[in-house]
Amino acid sequence: MLAPERQARILKELQLHEAVRVADIAALLNVSEMTIRRDIETLDQNGLARKIHGGAMRLARLSSLEPGFLLNVDKALEAKLAIAAEALTLVEPGMTLALTGGTTTYQLAVALAAELDRLPNLTVVTNSLKAAELLYHQQGSSDLKVIVTGGERTPSEALVGPVARLALRNLNTDICFMGVHGLDVDRGLTSPNGLEAETNASFIEATSQLVLLADSSKFQVRSLAAISPLSAVDTIITDDGISAATADLFALRVPNFRQAAPHATAFHPSTRKSS
Incomplete structure (x- = not known):
């Protein structure tokens, strides 16, 4: 687990509890107490939490932070990791990628950050603040380029609205990896946020x-x-938690439908392709 993920988890725990202990968080995340102390130090320096003896305390203003991303980042985590691993197999050196906001696309950013030596000359266009921050801090000596759209921030840590749309108008990407709130055979891709849609x-x-x-x-x-009809989608990557009937229904509507098994060996998930 990378530092941004651990720190997000610490902040999530501080939303639930006024204070947390280093030992408890270290055990929860299966890392050393020294690692957690460094994470708390970073949060303290960035004004996101208060370092105290043996742990961290919630800031009075923490409750005013938009909770969407932090509250969802750990939901269905194994499924999201499997989806991200399968998505990574579509990335080739030199590509220009787009990553939209969301916690599943964020896990793809985590996977990309770990493979930058294998995938040179990538350009990533994103409206995800979390993905942009992660890739920027993990790029090291790689030649990765990260382009952030700008725009109005949402609870899911995405930038949306006219500024974001204007930035995208003059760009071209090879692949767009998109996360959505809803996916329906008849209504297509949908979002609860009109500007995000x-x-x-x-x-x-x-x-x-x-x-x-x-x-x-x-x-x-x-x-x-509504974002778009299902006909706009080239590939759907999901986990193996949907029913066979639902999988068959969507596999008939898109050129490529893939199911990644959360407990499968990394980068070798099961795949179902439409005929």
């Missing part, structure tokens, strides 16, 4: 290939705002 539609217009990253809880869900 419009921004994601701009991501689709700017890419040659749309790859949807959606865990099994997103299927047959309709949110308020």
Whole structure:
């Protein structure tokens, strides 16, 4: 687990508890207490938590932070990791990638950060603050380029609205990896946030290939705002938690439908392709 993930987990625990102990967090994350102390030091320096003897304390203003990303980053984590590992197999050196906001696309950013030596000359266009921050701090001596769209921040730590859409208007990407709130056979891709839906539609217009990253809880869900019809999707990557009937239904509608098994060996998930 990388430092940004550990620190997000510490902040999540501080949303639930006024204070946390180093020993408890170290045991929870299966890392050394020294590692957690360094994470708490970083949070303290960035004004996100207060370092105290033996642990960290919630800041009075922590409750005002937008909780969307932190509250969702650990949900269905094994499924998201498997989806990210499968998505990584589509990335080749020299590509220009788009990553939209969301916790599943964030896990792809984590996977990309670990493979930068194998994937040179990548350019990543993203409206995800968390993904951009992670890739920037993990790029080291690599030649990775990270382009952030700008825009209005959402609870899911994405940048949306007219500024983001304007930035995307003049860009072209090889693959867009997109996360969504809802995915329905009839209504297509949807979001509860109208500005996010419009921004994601701009991501689709700017890419040659749309790859949807959606865990099994997103299927047959309709949110308020439409992003695009299902016909815009080239590939769906999900986990093995959906029913066979649902998998068959969506496999008939997209050129490539993949299911990644959370407990499978890394980069070797099961795959179902539509005929």
